[in-house]
Amino acid sequence: MKLKKLGLLLSLPLTMSFAAEAVENANNYSLEQVVVFSRHGLRAPLASPNSTLGKVTPNQWPQWDTTPSYLTNRGGVLEAYFGHYFSEWLVDNKLLADNTCPTDKDVYIYTNSMQRTIATGQYFAVGAFPGCIVPVVHKQKINTMDPTFFPVIRDSSPEFKEAAIASMNATAGPKGLDGLNEELKPTYQYLSNIIKYKESANCVTDKQCDFVAPATTLIIEAGKEPGINGPLRTGTSIADAFILQYYEGAPLQDVAWGQIKTNQQFEDLVAIKEHYNTILFGSPVVAKQVAANLVKYINNTFTDSKNQAKFTFLSGHDSNVASLFSSIGIKPYVLPNQFETTPIGGKVVFERWKDNNTGKEFMKIEYVYQSTDQIRNLEELNRNNPPQRVTLEMAGCPTNEAGYCPMDQFQKAMSDATK
Numbered sequence: 001m002k003l004k005k006l007g008l009l010l011s012l013p014l015t016m017s018f019a020a021e022a023v024e025n026a027n028n029y030s031l032e033q034v035v036v037f038s039r040h041g042l043r044a045p046l047a048s049p050n051s052t053l054g055k056v057t058p059n060q061w062p063q064w065d066t067t068p069s070y071l072t073n074r075g076g077v078l079e080a081y082f083g084h085y086f087s088e089w090l091v092d093n094k095l096l097a098d099n100t101c102p103t104d105k106d107v108y109i110y111t112n113s114m115q116r117t118i119a120t121g122q123y124f125a126v127g128a129f130p131g132c133i134v135p136v137v138h139k140q141k142i143n144t145m146d147p148t149f150f151p152v153i154r155d156s157s158p159e160f161k162e163a164a165i166a167s168m169n170a171t172a173g174p175k176g177l178d179g180l181n182e183e184l185k186p187t188y189q190y191l192s193n194i195i196k197y198k199e200s201a202n203c204v205t206d207k208q209c210d211f212v213a214p215a216t217t218l219i220i221e222a223g224k225e226p227g228i229n230g231p232l233r234t235g236t237s238i239a240d241a242f243i244l245q246y247y248e249g250a251p252l253q254d255v256a257w258g259q260i261k262t263n264q265q266f267e268d269l270v271a272i273k274e275h276y277n278t279i280l281f282g283s284p285v286v287a288k289q290v291a292a293n294l295v296k297y298i299n300n301t302f303t304d305s306k307n308q309a310k311f312t313f314l315s316g317h318d319s320n321v322a323s324l325f326s327s328i329g330i331k332p333y334v335l336p337n338q339f340e341t342t343p344i345g346g347k348v349v350f351e352r353w354k355d356n357n358t359g360k361e362f363m364k365i366e367y368v369y370q371s372t373d374q375i376r377n378l379e380e381l382n383r384n385n386p387p388q389r390v391t392l393e394m395a396g397c398p399t400n401e402a403g404y405c406p407m408d409q410f411q412k413a414m415s416d417a418t419k
Helices: 018-028 073-092 115-128 158-172 176-183 185-195 231-247 263-282 284-290 292-303 318-328 372-376 407-417
Strands: 029-039 107-111 217-219 227-229 311-316 347-355 361-369 388-392
Touching (some): 158 176, 158 263, 185 231, 292 347, 311 318
Parallel strands (some): 029 311, 107 311
Antiparallel strands (some): 361 388
16 A cells, blocks of 8 residues: 655554454464564664774764664554553453563563664553563573574575575566666665765765675575675665664655655655565575574464463564464555565564364464554554554465465464474
8 A cells, every 4th residue: 555645653553453353262262372583673784984884875874862773762652562462362351461561471572682672662651550560581691683583595405595595686586686687776766866866975985886786695604594685785784774764753855865755755665675675585595594583482482381371472584474474374465555575663463262062273473563654653542542453364274355374274374394
């Protein structure tokens, strides 16, 4: 869906209201267990005079009050709003009790060990359970990647490297990465004009004056995340900085130095970043390997449900979402009212429901996320102003008209994803 005007909230009507959905589920289904995988909330970009961003433009990047890559104060508030909404939803569906602090049998919050993911879990807990002591678990030294969330290559064989590169090129399109770069040339040129690339240090000092010219190379090395060099990577860093400015609520004349005039231009720039994430982490051969630990963790949480919390909250990264979706076969989807397909702070919600009539168990997977305008306008989330919700479907677990698939099929599809 195209938004008509920057800064204007256009909410699509939901198929049923938040309260109505809760009532229907209470009558027909019982919510038994929930696992949420959340992308971290709003963070500061990586911009400094000596960074990649600092060298691509003569313009001065905005100085943020937050350390680069750390969750911003605004991001914390947005996450607390999300927590408040989820607490209402969990109470309405009788998974948790109202006005009672949860125990460790009720809630478990586990995050990657980066500051932005830890802080996301902390703010979510404050919003969901104010006044309660809810531990936020991270298992590594701060700003160190946890193996559960680290989308790293583990196979050092030449055969895997060849298959991974072929998969990444196939994901880029019929003509591979070269074809994608050709397709993106008009957007690269527009981006080059915004940043005044021909006046940048890259051009003036390093004599690299063609934004598109640097060779695109793929990096597949054991022990590292998949990587890419070239305009797609540089364009992603720049587009990311612009969308973070917009989310942070900067005046429109300050976002991209006032050079973004339409939503279509914004969406075109964000598309660079979307391609980057999908190619690096969503290509099937790569995704199956880099998401394996996370898929196993989620599946085990449901398989061993008697020993797990009723509500598990995980906080990681958009790379995790892309690889998770690819590895478990999430079908193509559209997120209305959003520029991104893996939005900042967005939550993939795995819900185990029981049919009250038959006792049979089902899985429902939803993407619960804030619209672009809910983020920018710092809107509170609650029953009357809920986040956006889109039901997802796994290729190996067909859903009924209400979005439920049989629990045994879900668990088989999850197990197959790691074989």
